[in-house]
Amino acid sequence: MQVRTTLAALALTAPLALAGCEGSVGLSDTASPAPGGSRPPSGAAAEARRDLSALPVRAEGDGGGYERGRFGTRWKDTDRNGCDQRNDVLARDLADVAKRGNCVVVSGRLSDPYSGKTITFSKSDAAEVQIDHVYPLALAWRMGASRWSEDRRERFANDHANLLAVWGVPNRQKSDSGPGEWKPQKSFQCAYAVKYIAVADEYDLAVTSGDKAALQTFLGRC
Numbered sequence: 001m002q003v004r005t006t007l008a009a010l011a012l013t014a015p016l017a018l019a020g021c022e023g024s025v026g027l028s029d030t031a032s033p034a035p036g037g038s039r040p041p042s043g044a045a046a047e048a049r050r051d052l053s054a055l056p057v058r059a060e061g062d063g064g065g066y067e068r069g070r071f072g073t074r075w076k077d078t079d080r081n082g083c084d085q086r087n088d089v090l091a092r093d094l095a096d097v098a099k100r101g102n103c104v105v106v107s108g109r110l111s112d113p114y115s116g117k118t119i120t121f122s123k124s125d126a127a128e129v130q131i132d133h134v135y136p137l138a139l140a141w142r143m144g145a146s147r148w149s150e151d152r153r154e155r156f157a158n159d160h161a162n163l164l165a166v167w168g169v170p171n172r173q174k175s176d177s178g179p180g181e182w183k184p185q186k187s188f189q190c191a192y193a194v195k196y197i198a199v200a201d202e203y204d205l206a207v208t209s210g211d212k213a214a215l216q217t218f219l220g221r222c
Contacts, residue, residue, distance in 0.1 A: 040194040045222035048197045052215055055197070056206040060142040070146075071137050072154025085158045089131050093165035094121055112167040113191070114174070114184040119167050130171045132164050133157065134192065135199045138176035143206045152203075162199045179218065180210030186221065193218035 040048075068074070075086040083091075083103035091097055094108030110119040110129050121129045137145075137157055145153055156162065174182045184192050193215045200207060207215070 040191050040222070044194045044198075045190060045219055048194045049216075049219055051201040052197050052207075052212065052219070055200055055212070057209055057212055058143075058206045060139070060208060061144075061146065063138060063142045065146060066138050066141040068137065070141065070150075070153060071157035072150060074157075075131070076154065076158050078155060078158040079160070085160065085163065086131050089160065089163045089165050090121070090129070092160070094129075110165055110167065112170070113164060113188045114166050114170040116185050116187070117167055128168055129165055130168045132166045132171045132174065134162050134164060134195050135203075135205065136174075136176040136178070139178050140203070140205055143208075145203075145205070156203055159199070159202075161195070161202070164195075178208060178211040179214040180208060180212075183214065183218070189218035190222035194222075 075084040077084050079085075079088070081088070087103045087105050090105040090108065091099070094105065094110050097108040098106050100106050104123070105121070106123045108121045110121055112119055114132075119129055133140075140156065145156065148156075170184070179193065179196060183189060197215060199205070
């Protein structure tokens with residue numbers, strides 16, 4: 001499956017800054033990109049369009065029985081590199097990173113992909129930068145993950161390809177919404193759609209009709 005190559009590339013590509021935020025549901029559609037805007041790997045948009053057309057479309061389930069613990073240990077070291085997934089993602093996505101020891105990120109600078117805001121990260125105020133699941137856990141539960149094995153859910157929750165370091169404010173706005181209900185700034189919508197579709201394809205997750213329409217629009221930004 002070609003998407004596995006895309007997932008690996010996306011997991012290694014740090015999101016870069018784009019522009020300001022506004023609105024209660026999504027971020028500004030008119031934000032201008034800052035220098036060095038993020039783009040997905042070459043050919044990924046065309047692959048994402050093909051994969052999106054093949055994704056199953058269905059309505060969300062009711063979400064009964066969802067708990068964060070259903071997705072296993074939070075930030076488990078699933079790649080066995082000696083560092084937990086949160087610190088791996090912070091080290092990947094932040095600039096000017098300082099660590100304590102080999103793993104623990106204690107400071108850095110985030111160019112938030114969702115809003116374009118530059119955030120100074122300090123471990124003493126760790127909640128300012130959060131690790132987001134691009135395809136949210138609760139939404140995945142409603143779209144079929146409730147029927148997965150515990151091991152599969154834990155792998156999904158800790159998969160680098162589905163994780164981004166982001167500013168806490170838009171992450172709280174996004175919550176467990178899909179792309180039909182929430183959107184990042186315009187300049188990140190292409191990369192966001194490519195990542196979302198790659199994860200959905202990898203884990204055989206469905207999308208709603210609203211999410212599919214939004215993703216098609218986002219891919220039009222590529």
